[in-house]
Amino acid sequence: MQIKGNYVVGDAQAVATLYETGGFGRPRDGSLQLRFVEAAYLLSRGKIAILKNGKELDFDEFIQFAALAEDFFELKYIVYKDLKERGYYVQSSATDFRVYPRGGKPGKGSAKSYVFVRSERVPIPLSELLGLINEAQNVRKQFILAVVDEESDITFYDVKRSDAVGSFEGGMSAPYPAEAKKEKPVKAVLFKERVILSDKETADLLYNRAFFGRKMDDERLLLSLPESLYLAENGVLELYEMDGKRLSNEDFSKKASLIDSEFSKKYTIYKELKEKGFVPKTGFKFGTHFRVYRKVESLDKIPHSEFLLNAISTDYEFHLPATSGAIRLANSVHKRMIYAADFGGKREYVEFERIKM
Amino acid sequence: MQIKGNYVVGDAQAVATLYETGGFGRPRDGSLQLRFVEAAYLLSRGKIAILKNGKELDFDEFIQFAALAEDFFELKYIVYKDLKERGYYVQSSATDFRVYPRGGKPGKGSAKSYVFVRSERVPIPLSELLGLINEAQNVRKQFILAVVDEESDITFYDVKRSDAVGSFEGGMSAPYPAEAKKEKPVKAVLFKERVILSDKETADLLYNRAFFGRKMDDERLLLSLPESLYLAENGVLELYEMDGKRLSNEDFSKKASLIDSEFSKKYTIYKELKEKGFVPKTGFKFGTHFRVYRKVESLDKIPHSEFLLNAISTDYEFHLPATSGAIRLANSVHKRMIYAADFGGKREYVEFERIKM
Numbered sequence: 001m002q003i004k005g006n007y008v009v010g011d012a013q014a015v016a017t018l019y020e021t022g023g024f025g026r027p028r029d030g031s032l033q034l035r036f037v038e039a040a041y042l043l044s045r046g047k048i049a050i051l052k053n054g055k056e057l058d059f060d061e062f063i064q065f066a067a068l069a070e071d072f073f074e075l076k077y078i079v080y081k082d083l084k085e086r087g088y089y090v091q092s093s094a095t096d097f098r099v100y101p102r103g104g105k106p107g108k109g110s111a112k113s114y115v116f117v118r119s120e121r122v123p124i125p126l127s128e129l130l131g132l133i134n135e136a137q138n139v140r141k142q143f144i145l146a147v148v149d150e151e152s153d154i155t156f157y158d159v160k161r162s163d164a165v166g167s168f169e170g171g172m173s174a175p176y177p178a179e180a181k182k183e184k185p186v187k188a189v190l191f192k193e194r195v196i197l198s199d200k201e202t203a204d205l206l207y208n209r210a211f212f213g214r215k216m217d218d219e220r221l222l223l224s225l226p227e228s229l230y231l232a233e234n235g236v237l238e239l240y241e242m243d244g245k246r247l248s249n250e251d252f253s254k255k256a257s258l259i260d261s262e263f264s265k266k267y268t269i270y271k272e273l274k275e276k277g278f279v280p281k282t283g284f285k286f287g288t289h290f291r292v293y294r295k296v297e298s299l300d301k302i303p304h305s306e307f308l309l310n311a312i313s314t315d316y317e318f319h320l321p322a323t324s325g326a327i328r329l330a331n332s333v334h335k336r337m338i339y340a341a342d343f344g345g346k347r348e349y350v351e352f353e354r355i356k357m
Numbered sequence: 358m359q360i361k362g363n364y365v366v367g368d369a370q371a372v373a374t375l376y377e378t379g380g381f382g383r384p385r386d387g388s389l390q391l392r393f394v395e396a397a398y399l400l401s402r403g404k405i406a407i408l409k410n411g412k413e414l415d416f417d418e419f420i421q422f423a424a425l426a427e428d429f430f431e432l433k434y435i436v437y438k439d440l441k442e443r444g445y446y447v448q449s450s451a452t453d454f455r456v457y458p459r460g461g462k463p464g465k466g467s468a469k470s471y472v473f474v475r476s477e478r479v480p481i482p483l484s485e486l487l488g489l490i491n492e493a494q495n496v497r498k499q500f501i502l503a504v505v506d507e508e509s510d511i512t513f514y515d516v517k518r519s520d521a522v523g524s525f526e527g528g529m530s531a532p533y534p535a536e537a538k539k540e541k542p543v544k545a546v547l548f549k550e551r552v553i554l555s556d557k558e559t560a561d562l563l564y565n566r567a568f569f570g571r572k573m574d575d576e577r578l579l580l581s582l583p584e585s586l587y588l589a590e591n592g593v594l595e596l597y598e599m600d601g602k603r604l605s606n607e608d609f610s611k612k613a614s615l616i617d618s619e620f621s622k623k624y625t626i627y628k629e630l631k632e633k634g635f636v637p638k639t640g641f642k643f644g645t646h647f648r649v650y651r652k653v654e655s656l657d658k659i660p661h662s663e664f665l666l667n668a669i670s671t672d673y674e675f676h677l678p679a680t681s682g683a684i685r686l687a688n689s690v691h692k693r694m695i696y697a698a699d700f701g702g703k704r705e706y707v708e709f710e711r712i713k714m
Contacts, residue, residue: 044574060546060553060555063548064546064548064599067548067549067599068599074548074549074550074551078573078579081574119550120641121550121616121617147641149639149641149642150550150551150581150582150617150639150641151570151571151579151581151584151638151639151641152551152570152571152573152579152581153571153639153641153642155641155642189417189421191420191421191424191431192424192431193431193476193478193507194431194507194509196417198417213508213509214508214509214510216435216509217401217438222435222508222509224507224508224509225507227508242421242424242425259478260478260507281508282506282507282508282510284477284504284506284507284508284510284512284677284678284681285506285510285512285681285685286681286682286685287678287679287680287681287682287683287685287686288678288682320641321641321644321645322644322679323644324641324642324643324644325643325644325645325682325683325686326644326682328642328643328644328686329644329682329685329686329689332686332689332690333689
């Protein structure tokens with residue numbers, strides 16, 4: 001076979017032996033075009049010989065040539081070989097792999113997944129990731145991200161829109177107990193980085209029935225900044241400074257952003273989660289912005305939270321080692337890991353799950 | 358009782374009732390000096406009344422006064438109250454708490470721990486943390502970091518020097534199999550972000566006996582950048598570029614730092630871990646620089662790695678939400694979480710363990 005441009009090209013005989021029986025390459029005008037990863041794989045198994053300017057290349061020579069000619073060739077080869085050895089039928093294209101379900105191949109079902117290969121060292125912007133998810137979603141394929149780490153090990157992630165899977169719905173009938181909203185909102189005081197609500201009746205209702213805040217003592221409830229603003233915007237609370245000065249919701253929001261530079265980003269998502277019927281609480285113990293419960297009916301039997309969530313900006317880049325750690329933690333405590341960004345009119349919820357291929 | 362400077366001061370009667378029976382405050386010239394957190398705690402339980410300029414303050418008034426007068430009063434109060442309610446004997450000082458073991462109190466054993474309180478929002482520089490650990494270590498106390506999160510919940514960490522506990526020793530008899538070192542070092546090629554070693558015999562020795570690299574195929578081993586430099590510095594390998602040009606260890610190191618900006622920091626620690634008899638491998642799956650095995654004798658029974666490790670710079674600051682996530686992940690997979698910094702002549706290994714009080 002000969003190297004021609006971005007392909008290794010074989011004759012009609014190759015079409016019969018490699019394409020028709022093994023599904024390698026693509027027939028074109030009676031000849032066979034192999035991608036470099038396919039050619040390297042076949043070469044390593046002694047199935048083909050590759051000529052360049054009349055000289056036969058050994059495996060090391062060919063992969064060095066391919067690594068210089070094609071971006072990320074070495075990463076793609078590592079993943080391609082791994083998938084083939086696990087028995088998958090893999091179609092290679094310029095940007096990704098199409099992988100058939102186990103036992104499937106062209107003519108026998110269709111490809112199930114797009115596999116996209118990335119080095120752990122190259123961050124993925126959210127916008128790029130959403131584009132890739134869209135492409136897969138449009139043709140009803142699963143999108144799989146294959147990350148190659150510095151030791152050439154591969155970690156596979158199933159990445160999807162949480163709301164595309166139809167299970168993104170909380171179980172609370174209301175975001176706060178209706179009785180907590182009095183004719184006149186109850187007073188609460190911004191106490192440095194947190195808010196103290198000293199009205200025992202409201203405190204009990206909010207805490208016992210909707211898991212707001214944390215009890216300071218029998219009478220007082222300590223509320224977080226997002227909880228406080230949400231309750232104030234809904235007319236349950238009225239916010240004050242320590243010196244007794246009234247704090248408008250807008251001023252509170254400004255102060256909150258000074259205390260926590262990520263406040264505004266987090267609050268937009270907090271609010272939407274509340275409105276979807278979820279119970280969001282801080283994810284500090286997990287290193288995330290929120291841990292989120294589907295439903296908390298009673299404090300006597302608080303269920304496990306169902307997912308961990310980070311609020312990110314629209315220009316966020318996933319730095320894969322940090323993303324990997326967050327997903328691993330979420331999965332190891334049986335939770336889903338979700339990243340949420342506010343695109344003005346619409347919030348995007350992107351979920352990562354580590355999978356074994 | 359009266360507010361005087363940074364104390365709430367009581368008379369001889371207070372010494373008898375509060376200090377002698379409950380251990381609150383410190384006697385001074387016949388009177389009793391209470392820290393604000395102690396006073397707030399006693400006030401909330403109706404044990405004392407507090408006067409300011411002749412006027413009695415209620416609890417809300419007193420804590421607002423204290424929060425303005427003392428930095429982080431509200432955080433300290435949250436932690437102090439929590440510890441008292443768990444039944445600990447707590448001595449409050451300006452900067453921290455001294456906590457006695459359960460059932461202990463002054464005159465009955467000595468304080469076991471120093472508890473230092475921090476908001477999740479205030480990063481801790483490594484230098485500050487080492488200072489605090491030193492202070493505790495000098496008087497043989499346990500150092501506990503109490504982090505108050507945005508919902509006023511507390512997470513406790515036992516923080517110590519890993520090497521101070523005498524268990525920081527790997528189990529490998531040599532950092533690489535002696536037979537792998539030939540008379541002339543074996544050739545290995547820098548292939549973009551990784552290194553390919555094509556000498557089957559050396560590859561097998563390094564992989565099977567010391568868990569270096571990852572097999573690419575029967576003959577070839579893919580090595581990470583730190584593994585490659587370590588083997589080259591020890592005369593096992595000789596490094597080359599793809600075009601056949603010899604790469605000195607120094608040039609390789611420079612190239613590695615361009616590929617991975619953290620390479621040099623990571624390599625210093627990698628090297629010391631190897632020399633201590635450990636087997637460090639990438640921690641990518643856990644979002645850390647390394648996962649570290651005490652000993653890998655055979656690839657048929659690879660044990661669980663014992664700790665996760667991040668190499669940090671000497672001016673590193675612990676951002677507590679990220680630190681919390683890393684510790685939680687390590688502990689949830691039964692590993693220790695260690696941060697290592699190179700102070701020139703000496704490396705410091707700082708270990709965090711989440712504990713329940």
